[in-house]
Amino acid sequence: GNSVTQMEGPVTLSEEAFLTINCTYTATGYPSLFWYVQYPGEGLQLLLKATKADDKGSNKGFEATYRKETTSFHLEKGSVQVSDSAVYFCALSDRGFGNEKLTFGTGTRLTIIP
């Protein structure tokens, strides 16, 4: 079956530091890959996605590249801000009609200190 393995948290960084949150996956087909963010007290929001190998998703300064050879989708940001403090979830979905279920990683709690 499908699975997502995500970097254990919590992660604490100083403002303007470089961020990497590792994510690797196991899937039988050619999944789409996602990063979702959950700010305190809120629901999940789609941060970025990539649908095929070598695609790069980007949003709000965050980037992740779909690496089929290493089955990875690591999240990066060059300079984090306090407002980036949240829980980040890596996820995948099998493509194809009727099979859009998301498989989530366990989430990584990120705290940015001024």
Place this chain on the structure above:
Amino acid sequence: GAVVSQHPSRVICKSGTSVKIECRSLDFQATTMFWYRQFPKQSLMLMATSNEGSKATYEQGVEKDKFLINHASLTLSTLTVTSAHPEDSSFYICSAISGRGSDTQYFGPGTRLTVL
């Protein structure tokens, strides 16, 4: 666009009562909606998938008689927790897909259920 709402945002109920949670897609028609449960500091666990006009598909280990799901229209799905007990206390989150073949889910803000 692609906004999903949930109501209520918080509910407290007594043990043994039933609670209904609504999930609405506000600006699109949702052919498929999902219901998740999230425990504190943990990931989301998919409970069931519902398609408009048909019975929900439940994940293994989820009691379909306890968690009743109705997807009566393309913009509304409801989750009813029947005979709730303290162990049902959790954060329930719904999501919706805007069209068949789309794989981007839009999430509601969640409902915090506390059973006393």
